[in-house]
Amino acid sequence: MKPFSTKSIAIGAIVATLLSKRGLKKKSLSQTGAITAWIVGFFSIACGNRGFLLLLFYQLGTMVTKFKREHKVKKDGDASKSSVRSPYQVLACSGIAVLISLVHALLYGEEKPIDFDSYPMESSLTCGIIAHYCTCCGDTFASEIGILSRSKPVLITAPWRKVPNGTNGGVSFWGTLWSAIGGSAIGIGCILLDKGCSGMDDVYIIEMILFSTLCGLLGSFLDSILGATLQATYYDEDKKLVYCEKDDAPPNAKCISGANCLTNAQVNLLSVLATTLIGGFYVAPAIF
Numbered sequence: 001m002k003p004f005s006t007k008s009i010a011i012g013a014i015v016a017t018l019l020s021k022r023g024l025k026k027k028s029l030s031q032t033g034a035i036t037a038w039i040v041g042f043f044s045i046a047c048g049n050r051g052f053l054l055l056l057f058y059q060l061g062t063m064v065t066k067f068k069r070e071h072k073v074k075k076d077g078d079a080s081k082s083s084v085r086s087p088y089q090v091l092a093c094s095g096i097a098v099l100i101s102l103v104h105a106l107l108y109g110e111e112k113p114i115d116f117d118s119y120p121m122e123s124s125l126t127c128g129i130i131a132h133y134c135t136c137c138g139d140t141f142a143s144e145i146g147i148l149s150r151s152k153p154v155l156i157t158a159p160w161r162k163v164p165n166g167t168n169g170g171v172s173f174w175g176t177l178w179s180a181i182g183g184s185a186i187g188i189g190c191i192l193l194d195k196g197c198s199g200m201d202d203v204y205i206i207e208m209i210l211f212s213t214l215c216g217l218l219g220s221f222l223d224s225i226l227g228a229t230l231q232a233t234y235y236d237e238d239k240k241l242v243y244c245e246k247d248d249a250p251p252n253a254k255c256i257s258g259a260n261c262l263t264n265a266q267v268n269l270l271s272v273l274a275t276t277l278i279g280g281f282y283v284a285p286a287i288f
Contacts, residue, residue, distance in 0.1 A: 002109075015045055028085060036087035088263075096273055097276075104129075108122045128280025134216045142175040155171075155228055183219070214287075226267045227267050
């Protein structure tokens with residue numbers, strides 16, 4: 001599908017509209033979040049078939065966010081509002097990928113197979129987009145399913161110290177496993193898009209799954225490091241709830257980790273940016 005052709009523009013507009021309307025109906029997007037989702041959804045798909053990775057991440061992310069939410073609200077004080085995405089959260093999880101897609105479409109045209117010998121820059125940009133969504137999906141899987149673990153996680157910067165479930169920077173075996181699964185899900189989606197929709201013959205299945213799994217793990221690791229150091233977590237001993245934002249925490253809640261420097265959306269944005277660059281320009285050339 002050629003970027004900004006009549007077909008890609010029409011499909012992008014239809015899918016973006018359905019995506020935004022569904023988000024509002026299911027209460028997974030705020031009104032401004034739905035408008036932002038329409039914009040990024042349209043431009044993602046108008047740039048080519050790989051833009052559907054955004055839709056895949058959105059669907060998977062919504063599913064795991066709503067999964068057993070009644071149990072999450074007993075551990076996470078932000079769980080009741082975290083399922084409704086604001087425009088900042090939408091952009092943190094899609095903005096960089098959309099910009100890279102636009103650069104690829106404007107400078108290099110139609111999507112090409114990942115081949116660093118024939119298309120070095122196009123392949124780096126493509127792998128950057130994939131790494132972006134692997135990070136988002138891996139981190140979402142790790143945080144939304146990992147919080148349900150019966151065992152307490154440990155702080156990534158102090159692995160001898162156990163912390164409450166939902167603590168920023170807390171890591172566990174199951175959370176790490178799910179970050180790898182989330183990343184690999186994006187890789188499998190990319191394989192299906194390249195092979196089924198774009199008809200590309202040169203699709204490296206094993207390399208793609210390895211790359212996407214590593215990016216899911218790397219992105220989740222970076223997110224945890226930032227969360228443990230530059231994002232504060234507050235804990236209410238009485239209600240046994242964690243809070244990511246000081247304004248949302250009750251007066252008696254204590255800061256148990258990190259410094260109040262970054263918001264959750266900012267942490268996500270930085271970890272995504274770092275993994276996008278590292279994955280696209282360093283990890284991918286070593287694997288493909």
